[in-house]
Amino acid sequence: MATPLSRAPSLLLKWNQQLHFARAPVREGHFRKAIENFRSGGGESEVARAHKFQGVQSVQASSLNSRSTFAKPHLGDNRISFSVLKDPGPLCLKRAPTFLGHKRSWASASATGTVEQPSSQGNSQMASPASHNQVDGESISYLTQAEAAAIDETLMGELGFSIDQLMELAGLSVASAIAEVYDAKEYSRVLVICGPGNNGGDGLVAARHLYHFGYKPSICYPKRTDKPIYHGLVTQLESLKIPFVSAEELPSKLKDGFDLVIDAMFGFSFHGIPRPPFDSLLRQLVVPKGTIAEEVGVPPVVSVDIPSGWHVENGDTEGTGFVPDMLVSLTAPKLCAKMFDGAHHFIGGRFVPPVIVEKFSLRLPRYPGHSMCVRLGSTNSKPVDVAALRISYVGFELLEEQAKKDPFEQFKVWFDDAVSRKVAEPNAMTLATASKDGQPSARLVLLKGYDEGGFVWYTNYGSRKAAELKANPKACLVFFWEPLHRSVRIEGSVEMVSSEESDAYFHSRPKGSQIGALVSAQSSVIAGRHVLDKANEDLNAQYADGKFIPRPEHWGGFRLTPEVIEFWQGRESRLHDRLRYKRVGEDWIIERLSP
Numbered sequence: 001m002a003t004p005l006s007r008a009p010s011l012l013l014k015w016n017q018q019l020h021f022a023r024a025p026v027r028e029g030h031f032r033k034a035i036e037n038f039r040s041g042g043g044e045s046e047v048a049r050a051h052k053f054q055g056v057q058s059v060q061a062s063s064l065n066s067r068s069t070f071a072k073p074h075l076g077d078n079r080i081s082f083s084v085l086k087d088p089g090p091l092c093l094k095r096a097p098t099f100l101g102h103k104r105s106w107a108s109a110s111a112t113g114t115v116e117q118p119s120s121q122g123n124s125q126m127a128s129p130a131s132h133n134q135v136d137g138e139s140i141s142y143l144t145q146a147e148a149a150a151i152d153e154t155l156m157g158e159l160g161f162s163i164d165q166l167m168e169l170a171g172l173s174v175a176s177a178i179a180e181v182y183d184a185k186e187y188s189r190v191l192v193i194c195g196p197g198n199n200g201g202d203g204l205v206a207a208r209h210l211y212h213f214g215y216k217p218s219i220c221y222p223k224r225t226d227k228p229i230y231h232g233l234v235t236q237l238e239s240l241k242i243p244f245v246s247a248e249e250l251p252s253k254l255k256d257g258f259d260l261v262i263d264a265m266f267g268f269s270f271h272g273i274p275r276p277p278f279d280s281l282l283r284q285l286v287v288p289k290g291t292i293a294e295e296v297g298v299p300p301v302v303s304v305d306i307p308s309g310w311h312v313e314n315g316d317t318e319g320t321g322f323v324p325d326m327l328v329s330l331t332a333p334k335l336c337a338k339m340f341d342g343a344h345h346f347i348g349g350r351f352v353p354p355v356i357v358e359k360f361s362l363r364l365p366r367y368p369g370h371s372m373c374v375r376l377g378s379t380n381s382k383p384v385d386v387a388a389l390r391i392s393y394v395g396f397e398l399l400e401e402q403a404k405k406d407p408f409e410q411f412k413v414w415f416d417d418a419v420s421r422k423v424a425e426p427n428a429m430t431l432a433t434a435s436k437d438g439q440p441s442a443r444l445v446l447l448k449g450y451d452e453g454g455f456v457w458y459t460n461y462g463s464r465k466a467a468e469l470k471a472n473p474k475a476c477l478v479f480f481w482e483p484l485h486r487s488v489r490i491e492g493s494v495e496m497v498s499s500e501e502s503d504a505y506f507h508s509r510p511k512g513s514q515i516g517a518l519v520s521a522q523s524s525v526i527a528g529r530h531v532l533d534k535a536n537e538d539l540n541a542q543y544a545d546g547k548f549i550p551r552p553e554h555w556g557g558f559r560l561t562p563e564v565i566e567f568w569q570g571r572e573s574r575l576h577d578r579l580r581y582k583r584v585g586e587d588w589i590i591e592r593l594s595p
């Protein structure tokens with residue numbers, strides 16, 4: 001059923017920048033006539049061809065069917081907005097030379113757009129010029145190649161910016177975004193691969209900022225541009241003793257020399273397919289499907305503005321398989337960013353003045369605080385197929401001949417592996433308990449010690465888990481060490497640790513945590529955060545000047561004495577290794593379980 005006009009979704013069609021539209025003075029009457037022509041000409045095949053012509057993947061061919069109605073077309077600079085009776089969704093239209101009887105100007109005129117739901121504020125008939133390219137509730141603009149270049153030109157023309165300035169801000173944004181995601185201690189060795197244009201310049205600037213942030217950058221800059229700005233950037237890096245390495249000197253597995261790679265090869269002026277040596281450099285950044293980056297020696301990759309080698313508007317049209325882990329879009333994302341489904345997408349370039357925002361009808365996210373970058377939500381409009389989320393567990397095994405006879409020794413081997421592989425919180429474990437009548441509950445707690453006597457954690461004795469353990473002193477602990485594809489499951493009976501043990505641990509904790517234990521009546525309902533803040537403030541005042549804080553009676557440890565410990569090692573094709581240790585008297589027997 002057609003939507004009543006008053007509630008019609010509004011639509012903004014943006015004319016393709018490559019067209020000659022601007023040369024023809026267009027009047028509203030012309031447009032009306034064009035639309036009529038378009039409709040009476042039978043839109044279907046035209047639309048389908050337009051879709052192909054534009055190669056814009058996000059636009060599906062959809063026709064202006066008989067239910068479509070246009071009202072009050074509004075002509076902007078190079079935009080046309082109007083209301084249409086049509087379900088929300090993407091729309092594309094094209095009309096060939098006779099469109100307006102104005103052959104030269106309108107040849108191959110085409111337009112794409114997205115039909116929006118009317119805003120709750122009303123004005124459903126007319127889209128605001130700033131409302132194009134909305135995605136996923138995060139309404140931001142995605143730029144064509146021509147728009148990106150036009151924004152740059154305007155910034156450096158009538159707005160008086162210099163390229164050095166913009167590049168400095170772009171490079172600083174990239175370094176700031178990297179620092180938000182990749183810790184300088186863990187990802188210190190950063191390889192910055194720079195291309196011949198301004199994207200490469202952004203990489204050189206980012207490398208300098210990363211150095212000052214505490215990283216250890218190296219630069220691969222195989223095609224240097226002979227211009228003063230680039231000479232200056234190179235001199236600045238050399239003065240910091242930042243090494244320059246040739247493409248030939250790089251290890252074939254980049255992971256052998258670097259913890260992180262910055263791809264600053266090509267930005268929005270890229271065309272065609274990458275020429276040497278960038279073609280082979282890019283191949284070194286590809287993680288083949290079905291493999292794990294770490295195992296094929298590819299460190300995480302951060303792309304500046306565009307994943308290099310991708311078509312600026314259509315993405316990885318060459319099927320290179322290159323997908324960076326992080327993309328830092330500059331000014332506004334380019335259309336190809338819609339196809340980016342890596343883990344982190346940021347925008348940088350907090351210098352866009354309102355006049356640019358208006359001129360190009362930009363929608364940009366708000367930057368938090370004083371930050372130079374802002375994280376975007378997922379731009380991937382595909383719904384997550386949870387059932388399809390799977391990784392291949394390759395590289396480890398757990399065979400009987402390798403396993404220790406004693407499960408505590410085996411646990412130590414795996415726990416130490418998890419620590420040395422820098423698993424985040426390797427001592428985090430799920431503790432499952434059950435009430436007396438069998439209602440299970442589970443939560444994460446931290447292991448604070450283990451030996452042959454059992455596995456120990458501390459908590460509030462008034463909490464739900466403590467109550468359940470009192471009523472039913474049996475529990476299960478589960479560890480999951482994802483990077484190693486390992487899990488350990490421990491079942492047994494639980495008892496409170498001695499008060500001496502609890503005292504000793506309590507007083508080893510930082511003062512803030514000791515006071516925290518006094519503040520919280522864990523699992524009880526409270527009126528608001530202020531209750532905690534107030535109690536915390538009072539107790540801090542009470543125990544100022546290093547005064548001894550006694551362990552509250554309601555706080556202490558539990559120890560689980562295991563009867564069963566199972567070690568699970570993920571293996572290929574779901575044929576995992578499972579070894580179960582069962583206590584039999586003083587000994588342990590080991591059984592292999594089917595995966």
Ligand SMILES: NC(=O)C1=CN([C@@H]2O[C@H](COP(=O)(O)OP(=O)(O)OC[C@H]3O[C@@H](n4cnc5c(N)ncnc54)[C@H](O)[C@@H]3O)[C@@H](O)[C@H]2O)[C@H](O)CC1
Binds near residue numbers: 199201266270349
């Ligand atoms: N407004 C901003 O946000 C700013 C962004 N900046 C960055 O500048 C780039 C665009 O820079 P530009 O110099 O125009 O182009 P590129 O860096 O993309 O590269 C052009 C460079 O590459 C060569 N080239 C093109 N295609 C190929 C190919 N197939 N194989 C090999 N080489 C190729 C071409 O010849 C040129 O030499 C933008 O993306 C941002 O990163 C500015 O720093 C500041 C303002």
Ligand SMILES: [K+]
Binds near residue numbers: 264267304308
């Ligand atoms: K790039």
